[in-house]
Amino acid sequence: MSIPRLYVEADLAEGVDVPALPGQGHYLGQVMRKGEGDSVHLFNGRDGEWRARIGAIRKDRATLVPEERLRPQAATPDIRLLLAPLKRDAMEWVVEKATELGVASIHPVLTTRGVVGRINHERLSTIAREAAEQCERLDLPAIAPAQDLHAALDAWDGTPLFLGHERGKAPSLASLLPGRVPPLGILVGPEGGFTKPELDAMGRRHFVSSAALGPRILRAETAAVAGLAVLQALAGDWTVPS
Missing domain, CATH: 3.40.1280.10 (SPOUT methyltransferase, trefoil knot domain)
Structure with a gap:
């Protein structure tokens, strides 16, 4: 199955928990049928793209744990x-x-x-x-x-x-x-x-x-x-x- 890719607002660093945005917990659990330990990819517009896992998920709330940076941040042409x-x-x-x-x-x-x-x-x-x-x-x-x-x-x-x-x-x-x-x-x-x-x-x-x-x-x-x-x-x- 495909790995969900999500935008988050928090800083991304190895091992530092990141809260999912409103609606993302429902999307992960109910739409994508993901659970604790499953992989996600995260980006925030500043820190590149990270492989992460779902640390906790309950109803519409989820905690995501970055583990490895996959891509460095690249500038977008203005x-x-x-x-x-x-x-x-x-x-x-x-x-x-x-x-x-x-x-x-x-x-x-x-x-x-x-x-x-x-x-x-x-x-x-x-x-x-x-x-x-x-x-x-x-x-x-x-x-x-x-x-x-x-x-x-x-x-x-x-x-x-x-x-x-x-x-x-x-x-x-x-x-x-x-x-x-x-x-x-x-x-x-x-x-x-x-x-x-x-x-x-x-x-x-x-x-x-x-x-x-x-x-x-x-x-x-x-x-x-x-x-x-x-x-x-x-x-x-x-x-x-x-």
């Missing part, structure tokens, strides 16, 4: 996704796939034509954690609180930000990446597109560049995943031999 919040299923899908693609942070931005005005931060964080456990990355992406687009641009640190152009009237994203290294970001707007004032505001920012994501019109969730894949393939950790 690739960021800014996007207008989508409807629940689409937003959760984007967070899951962005986590699998290795995004470092996700920044929901509120726009004039956006159809969603708030996000369930706790739910999205859970989606990201479960995706990280499944895809074997060693950390979680940061998920920022939703913020007005203009406020987000005002607070931006100058990192190059590629605006996914909805109709291809811009240089391709791939053509803009040679020689670039993280930190890098991509911005994807709502299904209805950005308004002219929003586009004008972005055009005044020296760090924003329009980038085409192909000749077809993409749904917002497709554009986000496609853009991240191009960034990782040409400027991220896909270029590093495994």
Whole structure:
């Protein structure tokens, strides 16, 4: 049977008990049918990945005991996704796939034509954690609180930000990446597109560049995943031999 892989918040060190997070005891005991002494793999975003055993388990509570570090912590390329919040299923899908693609942070931005005005931060964080456990990355992406687009641009640190152009009237994203290294970001707007004032505001920012994501019109969730894949393939950790 497969060995469960779990994200924990506590520090990881040999022989030092680690409490499971809420829900993980139930998952181990009732879903995975694991018991005391069974193996698990643990990571916390700081200390690499560890082989551990279940020290104790009762109902929803479990204690985990790290025994051996399997992988050292590796840095995640600082690739960021800014996007207008989508409807629940689409937003959760984007967070899951962005986590699998290795995004470092996700920044929901509120726009004039956006159809969603708030996000369930706790739910999205859970989606990201479960995706990280499944895809074997060693950390979680940061998920920022939703913020007005203009406020987000005002607070931006100058990192190059590629605006996914909805109709291809811009240089391709791939053509803009040679020689670039993280930190890098991509911005994807709502299904209805950005308004002219929003586009004008972005055009005044020296760090924003329009980038085409192909000749077809993409749904917002497709554009986000496609853009991240191009960034990782040409400027991220896909270029590093495994």
